[in-house]
Amino acid sequence: MGEFFDVETGGPLRLELRSVDGRDFTLLRAVGYTTPEYADALVVPAGFVTDFASVPDLFTWLVPKSGDFLPAAVLHDALVRPGSHEGPPVRRHEADRIFRTAMIALGTGRVRAWLMWAAVTISTLWASGDLVKRIQLVGLLGLVTLLGTAATLDFFDVWDVVPWMGDRPWPAELALGALFAVLVPSVLAVSWGRYWRAGVIIGVALALLLHVTAALLAIYGLYLVLERIVSGPADEDGVRTRDRRDADAETSLGDR
Numbered sequence: 001m002g003e004f005f006d007v008e009t010g011g012p013l014r015l016e017l018r019s020v021d022g023r024d025f026t027l028l029r030a031v032g033y034t035t036p037e038y039a040d041a042l043v044v045p046a047g048f049v050t051d052f053a054s055v056p057d058l059f060t061w062l063v064p065k066s067g068d069f070l071p072a073a074v075l076h077d078a079l080v081r082p083g084s085h086e087g088p089p090v091r092r093h094e095a096d097r098i099f100r101t102a103m104i105a106l107g108t109g110r111v112r113a114w115l116m117w118a119a120v121t122i123s124t125l126w127a128s129g130d131l132v133k134r135i136q137l138v139g140l141l142g143l144v145t146l147l148g149t150a151a152t153l154d155f156f157d158v159w160d161v162v163p164w165m166g167d168r169p170w171p172a173e174l175a176l177g178a179l180f181a182v183l184v185p186s187v188l189a190v191s192w193g194r195y196w197r198a199g200v201i202i203g204v205a206l207a208l209l210l211h212v213t214a215a216l217l218a219i220y221g222l223y224l225v226l227e228r229i230v231s232g233p234a235d236e237d238g239v240r241t242r243d244r245r246d247a248d249a250e251t252s253l254g255d256r
Contacts, residue, residue: 001035001101001102001104001105002033002034002035002036002098002101002102002105003033003034003035003105004031004032004033004071004075004102004106005032005033005034005041006029006030006031006032007029007030007031007032007043008029008030013031013032013071014029015029015031015070015071015074016028016029017050020049023051024049024050024051025049025050025051025052026047026048026049027044027045027046027047027048027049027050027074028046029046030043030044030045030046031043031044031071031074031075032044033071033075033098033102035098035101037094038087038088038090039088040087040088041087042075042079042085042086042087042088042090042098043085043086043087044074044075044078044084044085044086045085045086048074048077048078048084050073050074050077050078051077052065052066052070052073052074052077053065053066053069053070053073053116054123062115063112063115063116063119067108068106068107068108069102069103069106069108069112069113069116071102071106072099072102072103072106072108073099075098075099075102076095076096076098076099076102076120079092079095079098079099080092080095080123080124080127092124092127092128093121093124093194093195096117096120096121096124097117099116099117099120100113100114100116100117103116103117114201115201115205117198118197118198118201118202118205119202121195121198121202122137122198122202124195125137125192125195136191136192137192139188139191140185140188140189140191140192140199140202140203141202141203141206143184143188144184144185144188144203144206144207144210145206145210147162147180147184147207148181148206148207148210149210150162151165151177151180151181152210152211154173155170155173155174155177164176164177164179164180165177178208181204181207181208182204182207182208184203184207185199185200185202185203185204185206185207186200186203186204188203189203227240231243
């Protein structure tokens with residue numbers, strides 16, 4: 001596995017950051033990382049701006065934006081942005097693998113590390129611009145969502161359409177639903193080629209967490225509606241402009 005180090009002293013890593021706006025952070029001290037695959041170290045220079053782990057708010061209960069994996073997230077951010085790191089060039093899929101390996105070396109649990117690796121692989125497939133890869137990505141996610149929804153409706157006897165559910169006792173339907181929630185995404189993931197492991201992880205996670213995700217999405221949507229009513233609209237950065245405007249006005253009055 002690789003190892004992080006402090007570029008200035010060559011000693012243990014010192015991760016020093018300054019908040020830009022609460023969402024983005026500037027690296028105050030260069031971060032270095034050595035790995036056996038590359039003769040020269042990978043260096044993220046001071047001044048680099050990162051948003052840590054780019055995790056949608058809906059899923060931070062499972063994968064937080066920061067934690068013991070933070071140095072790996074900063075390194076990955078730099079490796080996937082052309083010209084943002086010093087050292088040997090790194091292809092995007094290799095940057096994803098380094099991210100996973102670095103997280104495990106930092107003490108991140110292997111399950112979480114593989115989940116986060118699979119998540120960034122989705123971005124890699126989409127960013128490739130390859131139409132085939134995008135179709136494979138959307139196809140797997142779409143089919144798993146469609147089959148999961150149909151299986152749920154079949155389980156509650158709303159729509160009898162999924163062959164492995166059928167008219168069985170509910171414990172048998174539940175067990176078969178869980179079994180095929182693993183088997184179907186695993187078969188579909190073969191279409192992802194070298195990324196098949198990520199396809200299996202994402203597909204199975206989506207199938208098993210589909211109902212949890214739907215419930216959280218409904219709750220989060222309700223929160224957004226309530227926040228809009230109470231606090232007014234937000235700009236593209238998520239800042240409630242009405243409250244900020246009122247706060248700025250109060251500050252101006254206080255300065256007189």
